[in-house]
Amino acid sequence: EVQLVESGGGLVQPGGSLRLSCVASGFTFSNYAMSWLRQAPGKGLEWVSAINSGGGRTYYAGSVKGRFTISRDDAKNTLYLQLNSLKTEDTAMYYCAREGSQYYSSADYLSRNYWGQGTQVTVSS
Numbered sequence: 001e002v003q004l005v006e007s008g009g010g011l012v013q014p015g016g017s018l019r020l021s022c023v024a025s026g027f028t029f030s031n032y033a034m035s036w037l038r039q040a041p042g043k044g045l046e047w048v049s050a051i052n053s054g055g056g057r058t059y060y061a062g063s064v065k066g067r068f069t070i071s072r073d074d075a076k077n078t079l080y081l082q083l084n085s086l087k088t089e090d091t092a093m094y095y096c097a098r099e100g101s102q103y104y105s106s107a108d109y110l111s112r113n114y115w116g117q118g119t120q121v122t123v124s125s
Helices: 106-111
Strands: 003-007 010-012 018-025 034-039 045-051 058-060 068-073 078-083 092-098 119-123
Touching: 003 092, 018 034, 018 092, 018 119, 034 078, 045 068, 045 078, 058 068, 078 092
Parallel strands: 010 119
Antiparallel strands: 003 018, 018 078, 034 045, 034 092, 045 058, 068 078, 092 119
16 A cells, blocks of 8 residues: 655754655655645645656745755655755645656646655744
């Protein structure tokens, strides 16, 4: 069965950094685009970033572009999100998800059927 396990979250001060990991199993990880999403307290789910199969193209929400970096290590079946210059508004539960194909598409959100349990990021002074 498909499993996605996030880790790396924690408490950090504004301006600090964290590196999130998502270990995948139960499918051929290298064949799929992957995404990170987050949900802040009292708010809806927000798409954050995506990376295509092979790592050739990446995508970012405007709110994180220039601060976050998505990457993957197919040999380790692991997806990463490097969070730099963190702001209090980045506080959220962060989830990784498998996309429906090799390529990310905002129009194909209904195929995003597999999620991890999430890892909490709290940015506070």
